[in-house]
Amino acid sequence: MSLYYPFHKEATTLGEIIMGLLLILLSLLIYTHSDDLPSMNESQLDAGSFPQIIAILLGILSLLLVLTKTIKLIKERQAQDESPKSIKKALIDLYQEHKLVLLILSVLFIYIVLVQVIGFIISSIAFMIVTALIIGPKTKKDIILISSIAVILTVGLYMFFQEILKVRFPTGLFF
Amino acid sequence: MFDLLYLGFGEIFRFDILLIIFVGVIFGVIAGLIPGFTVAMAIVLTLPLTFGMDPVTGIAAMIGVFVGGMSGGLISAALLGIPGTPSSVATTFDAYPMAKNGKPGKALSIGIWASFLSSIISLFILVTIAPQISQLALKFGPWEMFALICLALTIIASVTGESILKGLIAGLFGLLISTIGADPIMGFARFTFDLNVLRAGIPFLVVLIGMFAISRLMTSLERTERQKSFEEKQKENATEVSFVLKPIQTLKTVLRKPGTLVGSSVIGSIIGAIPGAGGSIANIIAYDQAKKWSKDPKKFGTGCEEGVVASEAGNNSTVGGDLIPTVALGIPGSAVTAVLLSALMVHGITPGPLLIVDEPGIVGGIFVAFFIASFGMLITQFIGMRYFVKVTQVPTHLLVPIILVLCVIGAFVLNNRVTDLYILFAMGVIGYLFTKFKFALAPVIIGVILGPIVEVNLRRALMTNPDWTLFLTRPISVTFLVLTVISILFTVWQTRRSNQRLKA
Structure with missing residues (x-):
C-alpha cells in the first residue's frame, strides 16, 4: 500500500464519504417510501413505522460519518506539504x-x-x-x-x- | 441439565450422524488451515448440503465444521507462522518459534490438546449456564426482548470494526435490509420498488453468502493481497517440516498448566458469549492475560508452552460461549451461529428462549454434537495432521472459482430462485465495499437476522399497551436500555482516549 501512499489514504477517506452519502440516499428513499404503505390504526406502529425509525437513525449516523470524514479530508489536504502525486x-x-x-x-x-x-x-x-x-x-x-x-x-x-x-x-x- | 444431555445422546448416537460429524470436522479443519478460507465461509457453504437431512443431523454437521475450523488455523500458524484464520493470530506468537526451535511436533500436539480440553471446558460452561439464562428469558415480555436486542446490536457494533459509528451504521443497514419484503405482522410487501426480485424479501442466507464468501474472495484478488499470499507460498515451499506428534507426553505437559488452560478457556467462553466478539479477539486476550499472570512473562514469544496453550484454548473455547446466547436467547453472537440459527429456521424451528422447552432434543443434540465433534477434532488432528499440512498449498486461482460456484449453487438451492442470484451478486459487491472501507460485516449479518425479531417485539409491545414509557419503567427492560447507552458512550470515550494517547 505504500506504493501510492498519500493518494491512497485520501482515496479511502473519499470512499468513506461516498459510502456515507449513498447510505443517506438509501435512508431517504426508504423513509419516503414508508409513507405509502397502508396504515391500520393510529395508535399502533404500522408497516412503515419501523423502517422509518431505522431510516432516520441510519440517516443521522451516516451524516455524522460524512461530516467527520470531510473534516478529516480537509485536514489531510492541508497537512500535505508537497503537491500531490499526479x-x-x-x-x-x-x-x-x-x-x-x-x-x-x-x-x-x-x-x-x-x-x-x-x-x-x-x-x-x-x-x-x-x-x-x-x-x-x-x-x-x-x-x-x-x-x-x-x-x-x-x-x-x-x-x-x-x-x-x-x-x-x-x-x-x-x- | 442432565435430561438435556441424555436426550442429546439419544439423538446423536447413530452411526450416520457420527460419521457426518467427523466429515464436518475434517472439512472444518481444512477450511481453517487454508489462508483466505474462513470458518464462516465453510459453514455457509455446508448449509445447503444439509437441507436434505433432518434438523439434528444438519446442525450436528455444522457444529463439526465449526469445531474443526477453530482448530484448523493452528497448523499453518505453528508451522509457517501464518494465521490460517483470524482466530489464530496469537497462536503464531509462541507456536511458530517453538516449531522453529526444532519442536514442531510438540507445538502442534500442545495446540491440539489445548483446543480439545478448552472445548470440553466451554461445553461444560455452556451446558450449565444456557438453561438458566433461557429460564430467565422466558419471563421476558416484548419490551425486554426489544431492549435486549438493542443491547446486543450495540455491543456487536462496538466490538467489531474500526469505529462504533461505522459499526452502528452497518447494524442499521442490516436492519433496513431485513425490512424489505413482507412485513412480519400484516404481510404487506414493503420496498419492492416494483421489482419482482425483491417481492419475497432478501433471504438471510443469500446475504450471508454474498457478504462473507464473495466479498472475502474479491479481497483476496487485490494486488497487494496476492503479493502477500505469493510471499507466503514462497515461505511455505522453503519450509519442509518433518515432525513427530507425541500425544501422551504433551497431554501431561498441558495438564501441568491447569491455571493457564482453565483461565484461558473461561476467558474464551465469556468473550464468545458476547455478541460480535469471537475467536479472533479471544485468541489475543487469552494470550495477553496468560502473559500478565505468568511468573515469567519474558519467555512469552520465544516458544513457551503456556503461550501455545493460552492462545489455542482461547479461540476454541469461544465455540461453547458463542452457543450460549444462540441457544438460550435466539441471539447469534457471530456469523457462524447465525447460520446455525437460520438452519433451524429452514427446518421450521423458531429459535428463542422457548427453544430449550419446545425442542429439548435439538438443544441436547447441539450439546452432544459439540462434545463428539471435539473428540472428532482430537482424533482427526492427530491422525490426519500429515495430510492436512499439504492442503495449505491449494493455489488461489483454483480456490476462487470453485468457491464462487459453490456460493452460486448454495444461494440457488435455498429457494430454487434464479432471481436470488442477482441479490447474491449485489450483496457480494456491497460486502466488498463495506470491507474495503472498513465497515464490519458482522453487525450487518446480525442486523439482518435480528431485524424481524426486533420489529415484531417492538410492535407487539405497543399493541399490548400503547404506552411507550413501559420500556423505561419495566426494570429489566430499562436495565438493558441503560446498558445500551453505556456501551455506546463507553466505546466513544475509549476511542477518544486512545486517540489522544496516539497523539501524545
Whole structure:
C-alpha cells in the first residue's frame, strides 16, 4: 500500500464519504417510501413505522460519518506539504490494484445471467475454467487440471442436489 | 441439565450422524488451515448440503465444521507462522518459534490438546449456564426482548470494526435490509420498488453468502493481497517440516498448566458469549492475560508452552460461549451461529428462549454434537495432521472459482430462485465495499437476522399497551436500555482516549 501512499489514504477517506452519502440516499428513499404503505390504526406502529425509525437513525449516523470524514479530508489536504502525486498515475495504480476484482465480478455477473440462458452445467464449467485462467497461470497443465476439476465438481454437485435433494436446476433454453 | 444431555445422546448416537460429524470436522479443519478460507465461509457453504437431512443431523454437521475450523488455523500458524484464520493470530506468537526451535511436533500436539480440553471446558460452561439464562428469558415480555436486542446490536457494533459509528451504521443497514419484503405482522410487501426480485424479501442466507464468501474472495484478488499470499507460498515451499506428534507426553505437559488452560478457556467462553466478539479477539486476550499472570512473562514469544496453550484454548473455547446466547436467547453472537440459527429456521424451528422447552432434543443434540465433534477434532488432528499440512498449498486461482460456484449453487438451492442470484451478486459487491472501507460485516449479518425479531417485539409491545414509557419503567427492560447507552458512550470515550494517547 505504500506504493501510492498519500493518494491512497485520501482515496479511502473519499470512499468513506461516498459510502456515507449513498447510505443517506438509501435512508431517504426508504423513509419516503414508508409513507405509502397502508396504515391500520393510529395508535399502533404500522408497516412503515419501523423502517422509518431505522431510516432516520441510519440517516443521522451516516451524516455524522460524512461530516467527520470531510473534516478529516480537509485536514489531510492541508497537512500535505508537497503537491500531490499526479492524479493520473494514482488512478492507474488504483485500477491496477483492483483490476482482477472488477474482471472477476463481471465474469461472475455474466455467469449468473448465463445460468438462465444456457443452463447450469455448461455455464458453471465454463465459468470455472475462465476464472481460473484469468487469475492464474495459463499453461497447458493448468488448463487440463482446472478443466477436470470443473467438470467433476459441477457434475458431482448437480447429481447430488438433483438426485438426493430433488433440486431442479435451470437447464437453459436448449434442453 | 442432565435430561438435556441424555436426550442429546439419544439423538446423536447413530452411526450416520457420527460419521457426518467427523466429515464436518475434517472439512472444518481444512477450511481453517487454508489462508483466505474462513470458518464462516465453510459453514455457509455446508448449509445447503444439509437441507436434505433432518434438523439434528444438519446442525450436528455444522457444529463439526465449526469445531474443526477453530482448530484448523493452528497448523499453518505453528508451522509457517501464518494465521490460517483470524482466530489464530496469537497462536503464531509462541507456536511458530517453538516449531522453529526444532519442536514442531510438540507445538502442534500442545495446540491440539489445548483446543480439545478448552472445548470440553466451554461445553461444560455452556451446558450449565444456557438453561438458566433461557429460564430467565422466558419471563421476558416484548419490551425486554426489544431492549435486549438493542443491547446486543450495540455491543456487536462496538466490538467489531474500526469505529462504533461505522459499526452502528452497518447494524442499521442490516436492519433496513431485513425490512424489505413482507412485513412480519400484516404481510404487506414493503420496498419492492416494483421489482419482482425483491417481492419475497432478501433471504438471510443469500446475504450471508454474498457478504462473507464473495466479498472475502474479491479481497483476496487485490494486488497487494496476492503479493502477500505469493510471499507466503514462497515461505511455505522453503519450509519442509518433518515432525513427530507425541500425544501422551504433551497431554501431561498441558495438564501441568491447569491455571493457564482453565483461565484461558473461561476467558474464551465469556468473550464468545458476547455478541460480535469471537475467536479472533479471544485468541489475543487469552494470550495477553496468560502473559500478565505468568511468573515469567519474558519467555512469552520465544516458544513457551503456556503461550501455545493460552492462545489455542482461547479461540476454541469461544465455540461453547458463542452457543450460549444462540441457544438460550435466539441471539447469534457471530456469523457462524447465525447460520446455525437460520438452519433451524429452514427446518421450521423458531429459535428463542422457548427453544430449550419446545425442542429439548435439538438443544441436547447441539450439546452432544459439540462434545463428539471435539473428540472428532482430537482424533482427526492427530491422525490426519500429515495430510492436512499439504492442503495449505491449494493455489488461489483454483480456490476462487470453485468457491464462487459453490456460493452460486448454495444461494440457488435455498429457494430454487434464479432471481436470488442477482441479490447474491449485489450483496457480494456491497460486502466488498463495506470491507474495503472498513465497515464490519458482522453487525450487518446480525442486523439482518435480528431485524424481524426486533420489529415484531417492538410492535407487539405497543399493541399490548400503547404506552411507550413501559420500556423505561419495566426494570429489566430499562436495565438493558441503560446498558445500551453505556456501551455506546463507553466505546466513544475509549476511542477518544486512545486517540489522544496516539497523539501524545
